Amino acid sequence: MTRIKAAITAVHGHLPDYILTNQELEQMVDTTDEWISTRTGIKERRILKGKGLATSDMGAEAVKALLEKRGIGADEVDMLICSTVTPDMKFPATANLISHKVGINNAFSYDMNAACSGFIYALVTASNFVETGKYQKVVVVGADKMSSIVDYSDRQTCVIFGDAAAAVLLEPSDDDTGITDHRFGSDGSGYVHLHMKAGGSLKPPTYDTIDAREHYVYQEGQPVFKFAVTKMAGVSLELMESNNLQADDVAWLVPHQANMRIIEATGRRMGMPSEKVMVNIDKFGNTTNATIPLCLWDYEKKLKKGDNIILTAFGGGFTWGAVWIKWS
Numbered sequence: 001m002t003r004i005k006a007a008i009t010a011v012h013g014h015l016p017d018y019i020l021t022n023q024e025l026e027q028m029v030d031t032t033d034e035w036i037s038t039r040t041g042i043k044e045r046r047i048l049k050g051k052g053l054a055t056s057d058m059g060a061e062a063v064k065a066l067l068e069k070r071g072i073g074a075d076e077v078d079m080l081i082c083s084t085v086t087p088d089m090k091f092p093a094t095a096n097l098i099s100h101k102v103g104i105n106n107a108f109s110y111d112m113n114a115a116c117s118g119f120i121y122a123l124v125t126a127s128n129f130v131e132t133g134k135y136q137k138v139v140v141v142g143a144d145k146m147s148s149i150v151d152y153s154d155r156q157t158c159v160i161f162g163d164a165a166a167a168v169l170l171e172p173s174d175d176d177t178g179i180t181d182h183r184f185g186s187d188g189s190g191y192v193h194l195h196m197k198a199g200g201s202l203k204p205p206t207y208d209t210i211d212a213r214e215h216y217v218y219q220e221g222q223p224v225f226k227f228a229v230t231k232m233a234g235v236s237l238e239l240m241e242s243n244n245l246q247a248d249d250v251a252w253l254v255p256h257q258a259n260m261r262i263i264e265a266t267g268r269r270m271g272m273p274s275e276k277v278m279v280n281i282d283k284f285g286n287t288t289n290a291t292i293p294l295c296l297w298d299y300e301k302k303l304k305k306g307d308n309i310i311l312t313a314f315g316g317g318f319t320w321g322a323v324w325i326k327w328s
């Protein structure tokens, strides 16, 4: 039996209007544009401002534009997965809120959380549904309002993150293009380096947890940095080797946008020239679950049918992975 592959048939993002520049951050914490630019590559990031606006609002805007672009109605969508670490509420799933806001009423939706690797995990999960032949139109959204969990008095983390959403539509491929293979891994012992201390069942919110500022991202930058480079490059090379792909065969590397130095080191280890590595961290910072689909959206016009694309991510947990797509 021939395998039905899932093709990405549309991609679209949504960026909040407010631009938080390095210069504005200089007024907020003890930092400089020079430090942020040289240590992270980030110049500015977007922030979702406005009362009552949450991750689902950005996700809904991305999905509305996605469906419009593909020319399909909300009622044609079979399934929607949202990957996020900043759900609107602990429950229900932000995916359901996005579906509701978009008018997707004939589908089922749920969230996935694998920290910064969430989007690629959700993408492969969704592609498996398409491969069964039962689902024709599946939406995957990566969305995060990181500003809701970032401590703007902590210079180590507040300069890195931004808010955004981006979505892709998966449909059965009518040729050999589509999501072709993947490799994923995780190691729970790494949680110590990157997590949020309170707000879960381990430490429900109390006045004490708020006073101790435990509802924000806690990160030990250096161990995360080392892990990121080793795992993104390692898992991508493993995926390429097992599919007999050389660096020359790969048209684009799409790395999670966490730090420009991590992106460059990963590309170097993989033998990928910088012009084949997607980068937009300078404009948007680390938007967690949105970075990879935002890159695809940004570079969409340069992509050609049949291009071999390697997506790779790592994140808190620890989680990591790589996905091979033949662009449709």
Ligand code: UT7
Residues within 6 Å of the ligand: 030, 031, 032, 035, 036, 039, 040, 116, 155, 156, 159, 219, 220, 221, 222, 224, 225, 228, 258, 259, 262, 286, 288, 314, 315, 316
């Ligand atoms: O997707 C989520 C996963 N997260 C990541 O990928 C983050 C990975 N880690 C990183 O990107 C980097 O480790 C950071 C950007 C977080 C930090 O960069 P670094 O080059 O590893 O800096 P460092 O932590 O070694 O700190 C070097 C110095 C320290 O000062 P001292 O102790 O040498 O005097 C820090 O206090 O830089 C200082 N520093 C800053 N200085 C100015 C830390 N943050 C800042 C800042 N502005 N914003």
